Amino acid sequence: MNFGYLVSAMRASLFITCYNDTLFPETGRAVVTLLERLGVELDFHPKQTCCGQMHANTGFRGEAFSQAKRLVRLYQDTETIVVPSSSCVAMIRDQYPGLIQELGNAELQQQFRALLPRIYELSEFLIDRLGVEDVGAYFPHRVVYHASCHGLRGIHLGDRPWRLMNKVRGMEQIALPNLDRCCGFGGTFSVKNAEVSSAMLAVKMQDVMSTGAEFCTALDNSCLMHLGGAMHRQYAGMKTIHLAEILASTEAAPAEALA
Amino acid sequence: MSHTANHPVLDPRFAQPFPKAVLPVLRNPQLRKNVAHAIDVIQAKRAKLVAEKTDWQELRTxxxxxxxxxxxxxxxxxxxxxxxxxxxxxxxxWAADAEEARKIILDILHAENASEVIKIKTMTSAEIQLNPFLEASGVKAYETDLAEIILQLGEEEPSHIVVPALHVNRSQVREIFSRTMGLKDLSDDPKELTNAARNYLRQKFLKIPTAISGANFLVAETGTVVVVESEGNGRMCLTLPKTMITLAGIEKVLPRFQDLEVMLQLLARSATGERMNPYNSLWTGVTPGDGPQRFHVVLLDNGRSSILAKKTERQTLKCIRCAACMNTCPVYRQTGGHAYGSVYPGPIGAILTPQLMQMHYAQSLPYASSLCGACYEVCPVKINIPEVLLELRSQVVNQERGKFVRFFDPMYLGLRVASVLFSRAWLFHTAQFFGGIGARLITRKDGWIHSMPSVGGKWTQTRDLRGFPSQTFHGWWAARGQQPSKEAK
Structure with a gap:
């Protein structure tokens, strides 16, 4: 299917994020497939690394400064940036203003102010920028959506994920009980407070498994890494898949996770 | 199960770090069930009553x-x-610190020739460890709040700031009352338990002429002290005794009487899921012939003014102690309050306690959060708790990073190295390459890592990690650019 008519020569640059680049390249490939199918001319800046969230959230503010500075400079000439990770977008929106103000560099502040409105989380980009809900996806499976804390309360994605999922052909959605409760990942929290994190994960796993879905999806691979790690450990019979991979999936080219 | 003093008095100076303190709790099914059940009930009540207020967000603002x-x-x-x-x-x-506040209160009690005193629930008195101090000084303090009676008789510590005995269930209450009040045939029927407490309390109310309270608010405009409670024990303490001593943190002040309109609506709904607190007691100085005829207010600083001086942290003092943050916190739901090692547990405790300790103790508490943001969302006075947690984490790292032991701490070392790697793309890519090779050594045939060394082992104690993919995304992108056709299907 060709949805190129929806937009005229929309250009966007993909900020894949450090952990997706390293651990979940299939999510990045799915974003490329999806956006190119929708007629977006996608670019990828090879010098990108990390937004600094891990350092900022662990208290290494000095290190977070330099990564924030680096990201703002790297993308200062980029028209639109798409990020398939709501926690990294939340980092940029919630923490960069404070960090960059503290750095006290007027030029950097100016660059950041100009950059901020051009940064989109994937579902925001699809709904708000492209104005599309039906992306032509086909995914004939039972799926439960996990609303990550940063998507839900951090950047207020609202009903965007559901507007996209409702248009996926063949997909059966099963609602997750206690949708707004954290899965216990929390970045370095998962190792600094590993036992509490595991207790939170156990509770979340009960809710997720109670749905009887085949796949658990989200807009954050970080939560999915946590849930997926438990599913694999427990032979739970459910898999995780980033929503981008579901949206990229078609009858002709099913998601890689199905292979 | 034993109800003797299992844990020491909650004191951040002697408490174990949070990750250690939670271990016995996480293995205690009864406690975890009690805590989860209690906060689920309160949460549901709160959510219903918040939803019916169309101006909730305006009230918060x-x-x-x-x-x-x-x-x-x-x-x-x-x-x-x-x-x-x-x-x-x-x-x-005016009391600069806990010691001064305790001395002021004891001096007043000595002047009153008081050997016994009745108390309305006050977390501030627990903060300054007033009861053990009074006991050691020959004054017996009797709690009159039902939950506080349970804790006092059972020699337990509070685990919540609004419902301090939330971790105790009804059959445990029966056991405590039966044992300490000598009631052999007591059942665990709530009515019978309440009656037992009522009989116990009546004697205290009628015979002890001196009372101690906390304060929910101090109204500057009128000089009024406000206490809200649900059981009427506070009203008894405010009417029967001859002398009343109120201990209040200096941050409890409200400018105008009218401000109570906003605060009381928010507090009742946020704290107990009620439209209005059953007992709202307001008293201004002394009224001849009515209520206590001698009235003292002890204004406690105890670290508060140093919090006030700091821009990001100042918002901590906005707190009105409703406990909505701990009722919604997914960490607190698993751990309950004792693991925080402070009378202030949960998200607000995680930011307040280390600050009250001037960051000398309780440094593990700012990390006792997954930063899920649920606390900020429910806070009736909009304290951005995650923002303060992050500020305090950076202070902890600044304290620690220069220390010799931290140089080899895998977490500190890892984050320092990661920062260097993220500073240059080629360094990052090189690290991905060698990391991938290293990961292959510990990846099993099923393509997953089941056991990792060092801090990674903390991850693999309950979860697997998928092995590193053979190609990074940027590697794939670069290879794709070299192909003549990249037409998507």
Missing amino acids: AASAIRTHALENLGFYLEQFEERCTAAGGTVH
Whole structure:
């Protein structure tokens, strides 16, 4: 299917994020497939690394400064940036203003102010920028959506994920009980407070498994890494898949996770 | 199960770090069930009553503005409170720290020749460890709040700031009352338990003429002290005794009487899921022939003014102690309050306790959060708890990173190295390459890592990690660019 008519020569640059680049390249490939199918001319800046969230959230503010500075400079000439990770977008929106103000560099502040409105989380980009809900996806499976804390309360994605999922052909959605409760990942929290994190994960796993879905999806691979790690450990019979991979999936080219 | 003092008095100076302190709790099914059940009930009640308020967000905004204004002009409003309270016949004392507050209170009790005192639930008195101090000084303090009676008789510590005995269930209450009140045939019927407490309390109310309270609010405009409670024990303490001593943190002040309109609506709904608190007691100095005829207010600083001086952290003092943050916290739901090693547990405790300790103790508490943001969302005075947690984490790292032991700490080392790697793309890519090779050594045939060394082992104690993919995304992108056709299907 060709949805190129929806937009005229929309250009966007993909900020894949450090952990997706390293651990979940299939999510990045799915974003490329999806956006190119929708007629977006996608670019990828090879010098990108990390937004600094891990350092900022662990208290290494000095290190977070330099990564924030680096990201703002790297993308200062980029028209639109798409990020398939709501926690990294939340980092940029919630923490960069404070960090960059503290750095006290007027030029950097100016660059950041100009950059901020051009940064989109994937579902925001699809709904708000492209104005599309039906992306032509086909995914004939039972799926439960996990609303990550940063998507839900951090950047207020609202009903965007559901507007996209409702248009996926063949997909059966099963609602997750206690949708707004954290899965216990929390970045370095998962190792600094590993036992509490595991207790939170156990509770979340009960809710997720109670749905009887085949796949658990989200807009954050970080939560999915946590849930997926438990599913694999427990032979739970459910898999995780980033929503981008579901949206990229078609009858002709099913998601890689199905292979 | 034993109800003797299992844990020491909650004191951040002697508490174990949070990750260690939680271990026995996480293995205690009864405690975890009690905590989860209790907060689920409170949460559901709160959610229902918040939903019926169409102006909830406006109320939060107003409350946040009132509290911020009060704190920014704290000196002015405290002096106004002192002046108006004194004019109404009260006596105001200023205590710089816990020790001074304890001494002031003991001196008043000595002047009253009091060997016993009744108390309305006050977390501030627990903060300054008043009861054990009074006991050691020959004054027996009797708690009159039902939950506090349970804790006092059972020699337990509070695990919540609104419902301090939340971790105790009804059959445990029966056991405590039966044992300490000598009631052999007591059942665990709530009515019978309440009756037992009532009989126990009546004697205290009627015979002890001195009382100690905390304060939910101090109204500067009128010099009024406000206490809200649900059981009527507070009203008894405020009417029967001859002498009342109120202990209040200096941050409790509100500028105007009218501000209570906003605060009482928010507090009741946020704290207990009620439209209005059953007992809202307000008293201004002394009224001849009615209620206590001698009235003292002890204004406690104990680290608060140093919090006030800091821009990001100042909002901590906006807190009205509703506990909505701990009721919604997914960490607290698993751990309950004792693991925080402070009378202030949960998200607010995680930011308040280390600050009250001037960051000398409780440094593990700012990390006792997954930063899920649920606390900020429910806070009736809009304290951005995650923002303060992050600020305190950076202070902890600044304290620690220079220490020799931290140089080899895998977490500190890892984050320092990661920062260097993220500074240059080629370094990052090189690290991915060698990391991938290293990961292959520990990846099993199923393509997953089941056991990792060092801090990674903390991850693999309950979860697997998928092995590193053979190609990174940027590697794939670069290879794709070299192909003649990249037409998507």
